Amino acid sequence: xxxxxxxxxxxTMLSGMWAMPVLLAVCTAIALGVGLLYDGLWDVLASLLxxxxxxxxxxxxxxxxx
Amino acid sequence: MLSSRAIRRWSTVxxxxxxxxxxxxxxxxxxxxxxxxxxxxxxLTGDKAVAAALPENTPDTALDRVAAAALQRHPGEFVRSLYxxxxxxxxxxxxxxxxxxALPSTIHVVSVDAxxxxxxxxxxxxxxxxxxMIQLHEELFLGLPGTLLxxxxxxxxxxxxxxxxxxxAPFTRRLDYGTVRWRGSSRVxxxxxxxxxxxxxxxxxxxxxxxxxxxxxxxPLFGLWTMQNLPPLLAPYAGQPRPxxxxxxxxxxxxxxxxxxxxxxxxxxxxxTQFGSPRHYVIWTKGRTPVTSRLLTPVLVDVxxxxxxxxxxxxxxxxxxxxSRPLHFGDYGGLALKVVWAVLDLLSILVLISGLWLxxxxxxxSARTAEPAARMEAAx
Numbered sequence: 001x002x003x004x005x006x007x008x009x010x011x012t013m014l015s016g017m018w019a020m021p022v023l024l025a026v027c028t029a030i031a032l033g034v035g036l037l038y039d040g041l042w043d044v045l046a047s048l049l050x051x052x053x054x055x056x057x058x059x060x061x062x063x064x065x066x
Numbered sequence: 067m068l069s070s071r072a073i074r075r076w077s078t079v080x081x082x083x084x085x086x087x088x089x090x091x092x093x094x095x096x097x098x099x100x101x102x103x104x105x106x107x108x109x110l111t112g113d114k115a116v117a118a119a120l121p122e123n124t125p126d127t128a129l130d131r132v133a134a135a136a137l138q139r140h141p142g143e144f145v146r147s148l149y150x151x152x153x154x155x156x157x158x159x160x161x162x163x164x165x166x167x168a169l170p171s172t173i174h175v176v177s178v179d180a181x182x183x184x185x186x187x188x189x190x191x192x193x194x195x196x197x198x199m200i201q202l203h204e205e206l207f208l209g210l211p212g213t214l215l216x217x218x219x220x221x222x223x224x225x226x227x228x229x230x231x232x233x234x235a236p237f238t239r240r241l242d243y244g245t246v247r248w249r250g251s252s253r254v255x256x257x258x259x260x261x262x263x264x265x266x267x268x269x270x271x272x273x274x275x276x277x278x279x280x281x282x283x284x285x286p287l288f289g290l291w292t293m294q295n296l297p298p299l300l301a302p303y304a305g306q307p308r309p310x311x312x313x314x315x316x317x318x319x320x321x322x323x324x325x326x327x328x329x330x331x332x333x334x335x336x337x338x339t340q341f342g343s344p345r346h347y348v349i350w351t352k353g354r355t356p357v358t359s360r361l362l363t364p365v366l367v368d369v370x371x372x373x374x375x376x377x378x379x380x381x382x383x384x385x386x387x388x389x390s391r392p393l394h395f396g397d398y399g400g401l402a403l404k405v406v407w408a409v410l411d412l413l414s415i416l417v418l419i420s421g422l423w424l425x426x427x428x429x430x431x432s433a434r435t436a437e438p439a440a441r442m443e444a445a446x
């Protein structure tokens with residue numbers, strides 16, 4: 001297991017310390033907003049977006065355990 | 067870049083703000099879990115009244131008949147409220163009290179069919195599992211002081227989140243996002259899990275924490291609004307006895323509907339000094355869109371002459387409070403959103419327990435005076 005940063009600008013951006021947390025916070029904000037403002041399919045979108053932080057946590061934990 | 071002195075200061079803020087509120091937050095997260103699914107649990111365990119099957123276009127009868135039907139079951143009592151439950155169509159829940167200004171805790175409900183004025187059910191006051199969960203979550207069985215204490219703990223929690231974000235950078239700057247060092251010491255592993263769970267749920271935690279604090283101010287804020295609005299309306303009646311004869315409640319509701327045609331009536335509070343007006347029907351209405359259905363507008367109708375005296379939206383601080391409720395409860399997007407809400411709640415429990423574990427481990431390490439290797443590994 002290596003903790004070194006991957007090379008390549010795209011991977012660096014996504015694996016950087018802040019990029020993912022900011023992305024997840026934006027998803028959370030959109031999820032909370034659209035869920036509150038609209039009904040129907042927007043609620044499904046809100047649930048999916050709000051699920052991303054939990055999925056990201058799970059992915060990181062499972063990935064490092066492998 | 068933070069200096070090591072600044073990091074130590076923020077670390078102290080984070081440690082103590084978290085420690086003080088952790089037990090309360092753990093209790094709130096645990097009791098909040100069943101409350102997320104309150105409607106579903108109620109539907110499974112409760113025996114809610116169901117209105118009789120009648121043709122779809124059967125009109126509602128006058129609310130006065132509905133109130134009279136409930137009173138017939140309990141002669142000598144007083145009607146405090148009429149409430150339309152949106153989950154139980156065609157049913158009006160009539161709240162009865164033993165005296166006109168009795169405390170809200172004495173209210174008992176009679177469910178009446180809004181079309182036939184037939185009494186359907188008298189739900190027993192809930193003293194079971196969900197009641198305990200609600201009491202713990204809202205006021206620790208302590209009334210307003212308990213609610214305000216929880217609000218204070220919520221503020222500390224928000225401070226813990228903010229200080230945690232400040233500390234996230236120095237503690238993870240040498241690592242990729244989401245690194246969990248499984249091969250490190252247990253302290254390092256828990257620190258990584260704490261950081262990861264905390265940072266992914268950051269905004270959700272902040273929103274649920276801040277809206278929770280807002281909710282604890284509900285009673286004082288509604289009290290403030292009453293203090294600002296009622297005295298000018300009651301001033302002309304100074305020194306006069308309380309009215310004993312009321313205009314029909316149906317006429318008052320029709321008046322409110324005519325004044326606010328875009329709104330839907332949700333409840334009526336009869337004259338009382340307990341969260342109402344001693345001389346008015348207070349008719350609560352709400353909008354029909356996803357957002358406006360969360361925003362209530364009160365209409366006050368004089369009980370003696372049936373004249374409408376006030377129909378205006380609530381001030382900004384109560385609007386903010388009303389909008390903060392769905393963001394705290396997660397009840398605005400169906401079952402899928404509730405499930406996600408529950409998963410995020412479980413992650414919050416992980417953040418709290420891991421934080422507590424890290425603190426205990428660190429104390430034990432300090433007590434032994436030997437500098438654990440973990441501290442070196444975890445140091446920024």
